[in-house]
Every structure is written in structure tokens, then in C-alpha cells.
Amino acid sequence: MSSHRLEVQSCVRVLPNSLRLGAREMVSAMLPTRAYTEIPRLSPGGFQRPHTEPRAALVVAAAVADVDRFPAANFTRYPVHTTSEALRLIETARPRVVAIDWDAPEIDGVQVCGAVRKFPHSGLLVTMASPQHAPAALKAGCHAILLKPFAPNLVAGRIGRLSRELPTGSAGARAAQSLQCCGTNRVWPETSCPECNTPSATSFEFYSYRRMWYACLACDAVWLGPRQE
Numbered sequence: 001m002s003s004h005r006l007e008v009q010s011c012v013r014v015l016p017n018s019l020r021l022g023a024r025e026m027v028s029a030m031l032p033t034r035a036y037t038e039i040p041r042l043s044p045g046g047f048q049r050p051h052t053e054p055r056a057a058l059v060v061a062a063a064v065a066d067v068d069r070f071p072a073a074n075f076t077r078y079p080v081h082t083t084s085e086a087l088r089l090i091e092t093a094r095p096r097v098v099a100i101d102w103d104a105p106e107i108d109g110v111q112v113c114g115a116v117r118k119f120p121h122s123g124l125l126v127t128m129a130s131p132q133h134a135p136a137a138l139k140a141g142c143h144a145i146l147l148k149p150f151a152p153n154l155v156a157g158r159i160g161r162l163s164r165e166l167p168t169g170s171a172g173a174r175a176a177q178s179l180q181c182c183g184t185n186r187v188w189p190e191t192s193c194p195e196c197n198t199p200s201a202t203s204f205e206f207y208s209y210r211r212m213w214y215a216c217l218a219c220d221a222v223w224l225g226p227r228q229e
């Protein structure tokens with residue numbers, strides 16, 4: 001019998017009868033130290049894998065109440081609520097993706113987009129309630145637009161897609177300058193604006209299986225047209 005065990009028993013002996021059983025049960029319920037190290041191995045998830053590389057950063061520029069609409073499990077999320085906070089975090093966190101709520105009153109979307117586009121390896125997702133704002137966001141250089149209301153898994157999917165599709169390296173940096181490098185934007189040279197007839201409409205979001213949203217960057221018109229793949 002170990003000296004430790006004896007010590008415990010002698011402590012138990014001096015307790016009043018009514019407490020003895022409880023104290024004994026408590027002692028026997030304690031697992032040997034080794035057992036705690038065994039638990040991760042025996043649990044269904046197995047050992048937690050060590051983090052070999054830090055998780056990519058995601059800056060969410062949105063009003064306080066809306067931050068939870070931007071879940072992203074595989075990113076370290078930095079919520080910001082004003083233009084100046086956003087500009088600071090973009091400089092310091094070097095995010096892989098920046099999500100901007102175009103409707104947030106304290107955030108100047110055009111200014112934040114401009115700051116993000118200085119870093120060619122950062123993806124830029126804009127969410128908005130009205131498609132009428134799409135031409136401004138596209139001209140500011142956003143890679144993808146998501147119209148509200150959206151399901152949380154949809155925004156998480158778009159953020160993940162931007163992160164995967166955004167090219168790396170110096171050739172990628174040049175490609176990322178294009179509006180349609182990644183995400184859902186696409187330029188259609190044959191599609192002309194119904195308002196001003198300028199060709200090369202930009203599609204920025206799907207509406208249904210049959211239609212999608214288009215924007216004209218010449219006159220800021222926005223319309224629904226047939227879906228093209």
C-alpha cells in the first residue's frame with residue numbers, strides 16, 4: 001500500500017461516521033493521473049491534431065448585431081464595426097478573406113474595399129440587402145456579392161470558396177486584380193446592358209435556377225437576366 005493511500009485513509013478515519021462513506025466514494029471516484037492522459041485517445045475524436053499552421057484570418061466588417069451572421073469555423077474571426085477598425089485590422093491581421101456588410105451604417109464599404117485590394121492575396125466578399133448597390137461594390141473591387149437574406153451556411157461556403165480559389169504567388173496576385181478571379185462574379189462580353197446598351201455585363205449573384213443578377217458598370221443599371229454557365 002502506498003504512503004499516499006495510507007495518508008488518505010488516515011484522513012478519512014478522523015472524519016465523523018456520517019461523512020466517511022462520502023469521503024471514501026470521493027477518493028475512489030478520482031481517476032489515477034494516467035487516466036486523464038488516456039481520455040483523449042479513447043474519445044471518439046482521438047488525439048487533437050497539433051496545429052501545424054495558423055488558421056487563416058477572416059475580418060468581418062459588420063454592425064455588432066450582425067457579426068453572428070458570418071460564421072466561419074476554419075478561420076480566426078476578427079469582427080470590426082467601424083471603417084477605422086476595419087482599416088487597422090486589414091493592415092495587422094493580413095486576412096485571407098474580408099467580409100463587408102455594405103449596409104452597416106458605420107462602415108464605408110468603398111474605403112474598406114480599397115484597403116483590402118492593396119493586398120492581392122485577400123479575398124473580398126460583400127453582403128447587401130439591395131442589388132442596386134452591386135455596381136458600387138463591383139467597381140470597388142469586391143470578388144463576390146451575397147444578397148440578403150442568406151443562410152449562415154451559405155456565407156460560410158462563400159468565404160471558404162474565396163479562400164480556396166484565390167490564387168497565391170505573384171502570378172496569382174495579378175489574377176486577383178480581376179473581378180472574376182474567384183467567387184461568383186463573371187463578366188459576359190456578349191451580354192449588353194438593357195439601359196445603355198454597353199456590352200460586357202457583370203453577373204454577380206444567382207437568383208434562381210433560371211435567372212441571375214447582372215450589373216452594368218457603365219451606367220450602374222442592375223437587372224435579372226437568363227442564367228448562363
Ligand SMILES: [Zn+2]
Nearest residue numbers: 193196216219
Ligand atoms: Zn448600362
